[in-house]
Amino acid sequence: MCLCLEVEGMRQKQQKIRHNSHPIKYYGKGIPYVQDTEVKGRLIVIEGPDASGRSTQIGMLTTKLEADGHAVLNTGLRRSELMGEGIMEAKEEHMLGRKTMSLFYAADFADRLENKILPALRSGYIVLADRYIYTLIARATVRGLNKRWSHQLFGFAIVPDLIFYLDVKAEELVHRVFQKNTFLDYYESGADLGLSDDMYESFIIYQRRMAKEFHNMQKRYNLTLIDGNKPILEINAELQKRIEDFLNKQ
Amino acid sequence: MTEGRKDFSIDGKLIIVEGIDGSGKSTQIRLLEKWLRYIGIPVFFTEWNSSEQIKEIISIGKKKNLLTPTTFSLLHATDFAARYERNIFPLLRAGYVVLADRYIYTAFARDVVRGCSPEWVRNVYSLAVKPDIAFYFKVPVEVSFDRIVKNRPKLKYYEAGMDLNLSNDPYESYRIFQGRIIDEYESMVEPEGLTVIDGTKDIEEQQELMRQKVKEILPQQMHKNVPMPGS
Secondary structure (H helix, E strand, O other), rough: HHHHHHHHHHHHHHHHHHHEEEEEOOOOOOOOOHHEEEOOEEEEEEEEOOOHHHHHHHHHHHHHHHHHOOOOOEEEEOOOOHHHHHHHHHHHHHOHHHHHHHHHHHHHHHHHHHHHHHHHHHHOOEEEEEOOOHHHHHHHOOOOOHHHHHHHHHHOOOOOOOEEEOOOOOOHHHHHHHOOOOOOOOOOOHHHHHOOHHHHHHHHHHHHHHHHHHHHHHHOOOOEEEEEEOOOHHHHHHHHHHHHHHHHHH | OOOOOOOOOOOOEEEEOOOOOOOOOOOHHHHHHHHHHOOOEEEEEOOOOOOOHHHHHHHHHHHHHOOOOOOHHHHHHHHHHHHHHHHHHHHOOOOOEEEEEEHHOOOHHHHHHHOOOHHHHHHHHOOOOOOOEEEEEEEEEEHHHHHHHOOOOOOOOOOOOHHHHHOOOOHHHHHHHHHHHHHHHHHHHHOOOEEEEOOOOOHHHHHHHHHHHHHHHHHHHOOOOOOOOOO
């Protein structure tokens, strides 16, 4: 009897999480050869600077979503099969210009979008993306590239269902970075921008500029700002609640 | 690539060639280069898909047939930007005559035929300066076919446009694909101001036409070194 009820309960839950398919939505012109695609999955993006706790949160969210019976795909920047290594090499050599790097990242992102994210969404996965186009746009903008150019460049990106930005104060970030490493990362400190000889100061200025760009994009891209200065569990509870509310609404 | 900065002056000249494979454009621009060097003009030559870092990635992707039209387009744009930021633009600023074997119009034609949005592709390349002269070598598909393909046992996958599923026969696919690229070029001739060269004419005759046109735009100070006919 008890067992029957439990099975019934599970059945109800299964039904609740079955997603309706909906046509794919792009920011701009989109991908013309992938226009009339229906997707069943959901795309959830977690944005935030290094050491903002993105991967911790994604790990916890994945565990919970899978426990609830969802198929989950994790994907991040710089993980495409085709270009992952190339990006690292070029970065190390400091060989490429800013526009070149921007296009390179866009190519890498497109590869992941078409070969990983899109197929997963088609088959009904919840895709948890560790950063998305917003980081790429913010980086390019901070480095002086035309914003409109960047926005149009990523017109082929799929509009996510939810976008969270973990907002952490630059001073707090520094401490978190130093808890992980003994040094500040070259690019995450904006050292290529020549902001200051003092790496600490450079990091603070750079991260503040990046945060400002995210705040600027909040409305345009419908970013949900999450106070990332709070304890991990508290943040996780908030993210989980928002995601559950969204999934239940469907 | 120059967005946000309009306060620069470009002393050099940018001359580019476009056309389908086998249209003879590479032969012609190489001859132009030899001539310019011979008369003592500072020249820089650059060609499509040739930057060290990116070329390798593109070739891996092609071998594995991993490229979608969008990644194909963006990787070529990355290659272009790498050459543009490192060579083309600074050399133009320094007063060189920069010769490019294929330029942004190659992307406008190919990527659009592959299925990318024309507006999107144009935005990607909105970073590049317009050439002073853009030669378009016009040949019928059959001429290109005879020059390039006929004597080869096998066609490359992307070269034949096999990713477009036009035909299972690579040779037939090549014909259709190149035909569509020609259509795109043709539609650009007027709006983009391409100078059309009949690629079926004799090599010497085509070269003579090009040199005449180039002489017109060489700056005075470069020009004085150019031996004029009869002088």
